Amino acid sequence: MAFTKAAVEELSALHGEPEWLRARRLDAFGVFEGMSLPDTRRNEDWKQVDLKALNLEAYAAFQQPNGLAPAGTLENVGATLRQRGTSPAVASIAPDLARRGVILMPLAAAASAYPELVQRYLFSAVKPERDKFAALHAALFSGGSFLYVPDGVTVEQPLVSQFWSGGPGAAVLPHSLVVAGKGSRFQFVDQFLSSDRQEATLASGSSEVFLEEGAEVGYVALQHWSVKTWQFANQRFHLGRDARLRMVDVALGAHLARLRVEAILEGPGSSADMKGLFFGTGEQAFDFRTLQDHVGPHTTSDLLFKGALRDQAKSVYVGVVRVEAAARGSSSNQANRNLLLSEKAKATSEPILEILNNDILRCSHGATVGPVDPEHLFYLESRGIPHPVAERMLVQGFLGEVLDRIPVPLVRDAVEQELAARIE
Amino acid sequence: MATVIPRIDVGDNYKEKYGFFDPEKFVFKAKRGLSPEVVKEISWMKNEPEWMTKFRLRALQIWDKKELPTWGADLSSIDFQNIYYYLKSTEKQGKTWEDVPADIKNTFDRLGVPQAERKFLAGVAAQYESEVVYHSLHKELESKGVIFTDTDSALRDHPDLFKEYFGTIIPPGDNKLAALNSAVWSGGSFIYVPKGVKVEIPLQAYFRINAENMGQFERTLIICDEDSFVHYIEGCTAPIYTTDSLHSAVVEIIVKRGARCRYTTVQNWSTNVYNLVTKRAVAYGDATMEWVDGNLGSQITMKYPSIYLMEPGAKGDVLSVAFAGKGQHQDAGGKAVHVAPNTSSNIVSKSISKNGGRTSYRGLVKVYPGAKNSKSFVRCDALLLDEQSRSDTYPTTEVDEPQVRIGHEATVSKVSDEQLFYLQSRGITRAEAETMIVNGFIEPFTKELPIEYAVELNRLIQLEMIGSVG
Structure with a gap:
């Protein structure tokens, strides 16, 4: 129907x-x-x-x-x-x-x-x-x-x-x-x-x-x-x-x-810790739109969206931090980190700040897009670790920052398994 | 004991220093508003070749079809039919200041342009309303083959060079305001630096709007041939009127292999000017393009100097400073487009909002497939000086190539209480301390300016000590 x-x-x-x-x-x-x-x-x-x-x-x-x-x-x-x-x-x-x-x-x-x-x-x-x-x-x-x-x-x-x-x-x-x-x-x-x-x-x-x-x-x-x-x-x-x-x-x-x-x-005084984790393969496309809207005073938020893309996978991240006029004494952080693991993978990142109040502690954001750091790879390889293993370790480490923050072991284990399969 | 009270207030003395106006005198003024007739008239007045008249009319058609940007600042209050698109104030261009009509010369005297020329410039152009009224270049540079002239003269005197590059970087169809400029452009600078020639002393252009409801549409074209160098500085001011004026320039720059071009702007329009400018440079192999862009004046500025990195080794820098006071919206930023491998770009934006002003950073970093090992870093810092002001950051990153390193960081903060406390505990007054902190905040910008300009900028931002009490 x-x-x-x-x-x-x-x-x-x-x-x-x-x-x-x-x-x-x-x-x-x-x-x-x-x-x-x-x-x-x-x-x-x-x-x-x-x-x-x-x-x-x-x-x-x-x-x-x-x-x-x-x-x-x-x-x-x-x-x-x-x-x-x-x-x-x-x-x-x-x-x-x-x-x-x-x-x-x-x-x-x-x-x-x-x-x-x-x-x-x-x-x-x-x-x-x-x-x-x-x-x-x-x-x-x-x-x-x-x-x-x-x-x-x-x-x-x-x-x-x-x-x-x-x-x-x-x-x-x-x-x-x-x-x-x-x-x-x-x-x-x-x-x-x-x-x-x-x-x-x-x-x-x-x-x-x-x-x-x-x-x-x-x-x-x-x-x-x-x-x-x-x-x-x-x-x-x-x-x-x-x-x-x-x-x-x-x-x-x-x-x-x-x-x-x-x-x-x-x-007033509320706080939000927001994490995102994604791993795209094949022709998958992710599209994340986040909002941290500080309305009340003394509010804090911290956002981190991290992911890896392989094959032709794509991701778009658009995130807004908005600090309204009444949100005195607020602070906010926003970060989006993308790891590109293949030639055709693509990541677009657009972190946006809209600050309507100067009585803020600090608002910041950051975005990065890039492959596994060649210096890190070189370091591991110089210690005798073969290239594929070194790369896997670095990807695991990259995703681990969010993975470890999943508060429920049941979910964390399931995600870890799935990620391990995709990193291989 | 005398206490000095420093203040941070852009535009406070604007009226006395830059906001004066001369009685309007002109030898020709086009009809109010925009129409094919006005465009034809401008072209006829300038005695242009037919291809340029056609180019203008085609651009006008594009203008009619295109829509104003829906993002960024609010442009809905501009009445494009209420603007004078062309105003010629004098019959001939001066080679010496004595040739310039007395009242116009007087204006530039008050703005300090001839003094600056004597002191530290290799060449000066002064544009008043639609036409360039004064132009000079050191003999030595002229003999080396450097061309520094107004764009209208370039069309007449260097037709082949002109036609080869004009409109190739920013075609009329690029955006609605580029189409407008292409239809009614007048004045601006044309610079050609031959292979291997380094112009060590800056060239300067000064743009002045005097009449009310005036539109200034200068068109600048800079060609840096291989391994050359030039530093071009522009400044601009206008009187304060109750109705709006429009400044919509197009600046095209070609930096060939191994060359370096630096383009510095100290924009200080009065707060009734809409400043909507398209600036773009292409940099070829191992070339360097640097935009140093300071936006202090205007009611609304929308300007995003961009760099297309076309060949390996090309490098681009954008350093943007914006100050928004009462009723101002500075929507500024930069764009870097990586087309070739091993290219790098660096965008640094510093903005300050005060008295309800709004600053927005808007930028783009785009990496095309195959632009391997490109690097780009964007850093935006904003300072909010009071409760009513606003700051936004809208960066866009589009990466179609995995072997690159792209980063963006931004912060928005107020003047830190701890820093203030530290300075105050050393006996420095709060206002002085605030000034020091703001000064330090924009230092990366001021230190890139020639010393005379840095001094001028400090004066503009009026981080000066005013008055003495007790």
């Missing part, structure tokens, strides 16, 4: 959603229909994005039935939610967490069970009006997870959502909505996976994360869609007073992986 109003209604019925959510989906669908694809020549936000080969008509809104998520249990996690395509998700949560009021459940179920919470937050950060893909996502999101951690609750073990694509030709548009109560502490993982590495799909994988006063949240998104996936995702974080965010984005899959990552530092 193509992207139609009927598909929206059918999907809403399939998940047994309440009327208000169905109405919201339909509104978003109206926005979707009223918009054209972004103009990649004129629209600054979409410049350098190659959409020529994209044919939205080729994708079904969903495919039913599309089977269940692969079975298997994760060790050392507090709660899991698993979903394949548009099939309703299955969640499980450790009893003691449930007792303390932690909620991890399918978004559709939460819309009925906790309508006020979900209504208030859902698509308030990632708005459908942003572009045609965001509208499509809001109209036809496949489901997703709703995580709520009450005030003052600390969760030691990571909470994990896993989304699998729903078969070739079907769109898969998961959405995560996370609300971190005052002073809560936890780590949340979004994993986006394809069972078949070659299937063609249209995907999103968006998330909205709200950190209330003093919340400390670790967020990891591991994007490992098939290499024929078109991904258009938006992540947005809103930080309250003294909230602390540590997030890592890992991009390994997709034909085109477009990801907006935006941290809105509204609360």
